[in-house]
Amino acid sequence: MKLRRSMLFMPGSNSAMLSTAFVFKPDSIMFDLEDAVALREKDAARILVFHALQHPLYKDIETVVRINPLDTPFGLDDLEAAVRGGAHIVRLPKTDSADDVRRLEAEIARIEHACGREVGSTQLMAAVESASGVVNAVSIATSSPRMMGIALAGFDYVMDMQTERGDGTELFYARCAVLHAARVAKIDAFDVVFSDVNDDDGFLKEVDLIRRLGFNGKSLINPRQIELLHNAYAPTEEDVEYARRVVAAADKAEREGLGVIALNGKMIDAPIVNHARRVIQSALASGVRK
Amino acid sequence: MHVIQDYYSEYQSFTSGGLDWAVENFSDNPKLKDEIAEFLRSCDLELDGNITDFVTVRAANKLVACAGMGENIIKCVAVSPSLRGQNITLRLISEVTNLAADMGRYHLFLYTKPENQALFSRCGFYPLVEMPGTIALMENSPVGLARYCDSLAATREPGNKIGSIVMNANPFTFGHQYLAQQASDACDWLHVFVVGENSSLITYEDRFALVRDGLKNMPRTTVHPGSIYMISKATFPSYFLKDRGIVDQCHTALDLIIFREHVAPALGITHRFVGTEPFCEVTKKYNADMKFWLMQASSTAPAIEVVELERIAHSGTAISASKVRRYLRADDFEHMADLVPQATLDLLRVKYFDPGARVATGTG
Amino acid sequence: MKIIKEAVAGTLESSDLLVKVAPGLPDRLDIHIRSEVMRQFGAHIRAVIDDTLGKLGVTEGDITVEDKGALDCAIRARLQTALLRSVGDVKIDWEKLQ
Secondary structure, three states: OOOOOEEEEEEOOOHHHHHHHHHOOOOEEEEEOOOOOOHHHHHHHHHHHHHHHOOHHHOOOEEEEEOOOOOOOOHHHHHHHHHHHOOOEEEEOOOOOHHHHHHHHHHHHHHHHHHOOOOOOOEEEEEEOOHHHHHOHHHHHOOOOOEEEEEEOHHHHHHHOOOOOOOOHHHHHHHHHHHHHHHHHOOEEEEOOOOOOOOHHHHHHHHHHHHHHOOOEEEEOOOHHHHHHHHHHOOOHHHHHHHHHHHHHHHHHHHOOOOOEEEOOEEEOHHHHHHHHHHHHHHHHHOOOO | OEEOOOOOHHHHHHHHOOEEEEEEEOOOOHHHHHHHHHHHHHOOOOOOOOOOEEEEEEEOOEEEEEEEEEOOEEEEEEEOHHHOOOOHHHHHHHHHHHHHHHOOOOOOEEEEOHHHHHHHHOOOOEEEEEEOOOEEEEEOOOOHHHHHHHHHHOOOOOOOOEEEEEEOOOOOOHHHHHHHHHHHHHOOEEEEEEOOOOOOOOOHHHHHHHHHHHOOOOOOEEEEOOOOOOOOOOOOHHHHHHHHOOOOHHHHHHHHHHHHHHHHHHHOOOEEEEEOOOOOHHHHHHHHHHHHHHHHOOOOOOOOEEEEEOOOEEOOEEOOHHHHHHHHHOOOHHHHOOOOOHHHHHHHHHHHOOHHHOOOOOOO | OOOOOOEEEEOOOOOOEEEEEEOOOOOOEEEEEEEOOHHHHHHHHHHHHHHHHHHOOOOOEEEEEEEOOOOHHHHHHHHHHHHHHHOOOOOOOHHHHO
């Protein structure tokens, strides 16, 4: 069960960042070919990312590539670079409907065929950035077996909604919609970028909110945010202690061939056990919350 | 002005450390000129008149660094002391290089103070020539000048007295022909260089063709095509502002130092011939500077004898190309015929005469 | 691949490189490299450049590199970008960029 608490954005045109980003340890790295890259550098960024993806230093980390939309002159070439370069996931920006996903899927399959990559191995992440996207979130999230996550992208969304980024009220409905869609489709849900890199308190407040809502993770633009985020997502000592006992009880029940798991006289069912395993995995990944 | 997009706005403060990078030019913003001039003065630099575009760096809207570009020349590169040590210059030159590339310019020159050459050597530039203590010229190729000189050396001819003339020939006149004849007679071989820029009334292609035609019967003479290293907008920009009467000391020096230290040795040139200049202030000054830099200034390269020859006259006045151009504007081909060979006359009549410019001179 | 026009790619920032390509003298491939780590890595940088040029079939031209300590993948990427820019609109053959 892959932890995806932190997804670090890297501009695909910046060689210095691409050459050093692997020292940070986010759960996933996202190479951006879209908004972070100027028009005149689109071709350069694509090739840089194509090579970086194959670099041994990125071997052990989950890689995501945000391509330009397919209806731009860049999208298809970006996709070739991403799939052929071996990215684990392709992030499609401005996904408004399931049709957008299906178009993307068809192109990916074609490229996988052409380059000998196992067909179906490239996963998808849909980024929803408009009212349409939010309203179509469920059909988007369930549109493809390749879909592993759905992300809300705040910047464009609030513009489409004719408002601006503020204390989170403006994202209220969108966050819930995206979250529900993710849970229905049984995929991951990702929250928006927090852009004020000097406001740790504000960042942590937002992280606390989305964690409690149930988001699996968040997009980050500053490596410093990784530690803060992982710590906020880390279970407390008590959580870990309880989780250990739950898992122990479940293991015991399995060993003894019992159909029912009991702890402290209460019945524990599968979702609780799964949650406990996630807690332990989190603790193993970044310790207990400080 | 357009903002240099590094990240979309959400990222910008993270990557640029609170600095805003942009490309600005004077045409959209008249106050910009004063602002940049003042900033440059604070960095002990003068704003150069030929610059059209600037890469600017601002902190809270205040200018803290800039680099100017005009044609394919980079100059007025300045970084506020508050930013030193942040490798701003590297990025400035990267951005200017990109800007130049967008305009289709790849072979770039850079003017700077001699002590800054080391800095720009880290930015993809290579030293060309230096006017000691004053100014240095660099280019972004390790082989540009060397290759040009190699190509010249392939046309080297033996002899003790090798002459040279650099002419714009706008257009080629009997005066040019006479000068070349005198020079050729005095030397074992003569090398004639035609200024390569297309900044004159007559196009470079036409000027070159007329020079070649006009000297075709002269033995022991080579006519060389123009070059970016021989009076060009890169090495001698103010030459092309002649009509505005601007004279730039530094540019003449650099142009002449290139000639003495690189061009002349490639061909074994020992003499340079010029006509006396009765009319144009810039050329007069240039001739005077020529004597200094080619003959008197200390240099690792041998001195080159500058020979000033009296211009051939017609009806008591020295023949000059500017006079020919006046006749052209007046549509007076009759008088013009006294000053230029047939080929020049024919070309001007066919290609350059302007019927709308006819001025009554009483000559029909 | 034939270099038709001049092109430039990359930057002078640390861990990057600035690459200029141009049609050069006929029948000649001239490569000029300047690097802050020339002594230790000059030969290696040259090897990566040669390999990249070889895979794209570039046999003529002027390649000028100002290296700022770039990784191999950046050297390949910037050189390939400059070459693709120098031939204008051409369909990328991804196999040759590997």
